[in-house]
Amino acid sequence: MPALFVSFMRTAVPFIAGWLLTLAVRAGVEIDSATVTGFVTVTLGVAYYLAFRLLEWLGERSRGTALQTFAGVLLxxxxxxxxxxxxxxxxxxxxAYLDPGDGVR
Incomplete structure (x- = not known):
């Protein structure tokens, strides 16, 4: 069950980060369409996840636990x-079937 919580957190945090990045973009750029806003949110969330998952993977490969931990925390x-x-x-x-009288045939 703990793995389920971990996988949920590692999915939810990038989308929350994408939403926050979208809010930051909207602060400077006006986006009228809800569809465009949703697309930008998902795109930023996916890019965020991919960037930090790649850093985490590089940390695993280079045995650099600091990089792996840093990227993991941001996920x-x-x-x-x-x-x-x-x-x-x-x-x-x-x-083959199981016959209670004489075993497997």
Whole structure:
């Protein structure tokens, strides 16, 4: 369950940042269309996420935990979420079935 919160934070923070950046842009430029405003918000949110996720990835690759932590904090959480490993089940052979009387056929 903690991974769900982490992934939510890392999704929500870039969109909030995009919204705040949109407000900053609107302070200097008048945008009348709600569609354009929505597009600008999403575009800025995606660009924000991509920029800081790329910095985080570069920090992981260069073993620079300071860069990774800095970028992660600006994404809403200092570390990427980790998900538990799910065991992979083997496929059942075609034509095999379980008979309570004498086992697998």
């Amino acid at each position: 809403g959480w200092a570390r990427p979420p980790s998900y538990p490993k799910v065991p992979v089940l083997e496929p059942v052979a075609r034509g």
